[in-house]
Amino acid sequence: MVEIDMNRVDGIIDRYEGERGVLIQMLLDLQSEFNWIPKEAIARISERMRIPKSQIYRIASFYKAMSLNPVGRHLIQVCLGTACQVRGAPKIMDRVKESLGIEEGETTPDMRFTLRRVNCLGCCAMGPVVVVDGDYHGRVTPSGVKDILQRYK
Template sequence: MPEATEELCSLDRIDRIIDRYGGQRSALIQVLLDIQKEDKWLAEESLRHVASRLNVPLPQVYQVATFYKAFSLARRGRHLITVCMGTACHVRGSPRLFDRVSQKLGVGPGKTTHDGRFSLLTVNCMGCCALGPVLAIDEDYHSNPSAADLGRILSQYE
């Protein structure tokens, strides 16, 4: 998908992120988190650039990037949909909610829709069990949306 590369953090912007932390190799995780925040995922060229700028061997950058769940090495959509599968949400019917969303988007867990709008993930607790079963799109939380609600909510995202 060549057209998608321009959405990525350009190397200049990665440089600016690194400069913000004074080019310290100890800032590796913070740098990766900032890139993850802007791009929604970590591309191989981003990791290579970080490795050479911070003077950290590439395998060590990958070791960090594959260790933390906050990082994604797979391309992510513009919006992240997370469905809670924690105990409280599970008891209150999150598997059914997940199926509903999954069917609506036509993708399974961990996958991204073809138009690059949404990525679908499951998580194990969002800390708002009273809303369960709960679904979050980026920073917005929705309590047990029906199929009709879902259509309305999803249409608000580009």
């Protein structure tokens, strides 16, 4: 479970309190502060600004720049396309999950990593492939996973 610092949420709402038509700007500020928009923040905006939660969710899910799911500082993508699978990608995915203590699509509680699976990154000859923040790591072995993760603080 990710813990939300509500003082930071209140600080953002304070900037706009009493103003009208500022919901999108407020949500963008939250997105840039937390890297996502926590449901606790939506509840607080709704309560303090007297805006229905449904309206806030509608806007937050409409804009691609906003995420309603936690996103860590580093995004790890493990390729599970056919070529990478044949070269052992499932074992790599298992090792990443085990090292971070999360499942696919989840974010570590310290917000360091978000883990996603992808299907072919177009560099099958390098498989199994793991991409972290856009850095490609090829021919990854289960024992090499730890080394890769350590490079991203």
